[in-house]
Amino acid sequence: MTVSAGQSLSRLDPEPIPRRDVLGLFALWSMASALLFATGGMLRLPKAAVLPSPAKRFRTVLPATLQPGEAFVPPGRAVALFRDAEGTYAISTVCTHLGCIVRPTADGFECPCHGSRFARDGDVTRGPAPRALSWLAVSLRGDTIVVDEEATVPAGTKVTA
Ligand code: FES
DSSP states (O other): OOOOTTOOOOTTSOOOOOHHHHHHHHHHHHHHHHHHHHHHHHHHTTSOSSOOOOOSEEEEEOOTTOOTTOOBOOTTOSEEEEEETTEEEEEEOBOTTTOOBOEEETTEEEOTTTOOEEOTTSOEEESSOOSOOOEEEEEEETTEEEEEEEEEEOTTOOBOO
């Protein structure tokens, strides 16, 4: 609103906002927005883009109801644990064909991907898997079993307390 000469402002008229103040407010708002977005971006940086894989060495306890020769697969692990009269042992459930996770069955293991079958000791009974399932290093600490998924042992290696 322009006020011409001789015209006076009423006290009810809104006070004009100088253009310089409007530009200053806009600059201040822009700076605050940029600072807010930069802070938000910096807070996101410390998060890892790739989650670490679980440790290959883990502890577990066999269920008290586990029968001799029955497989126990700890949740989230590609290992089948067994206990029989000769000791405790672990067999990897990673198929030696293309790496699918095999399922324990009553007479061994079967692979859901291409149909390979393995005996209870991990030997191949039907292809296309080229070789037996790996036996893994196991150690006992009381009731706790420590399994190292990266350390293979000769087939038939069992540990006793
Ligand atoms: S991945 Fe197991 S049979 Fe192919």
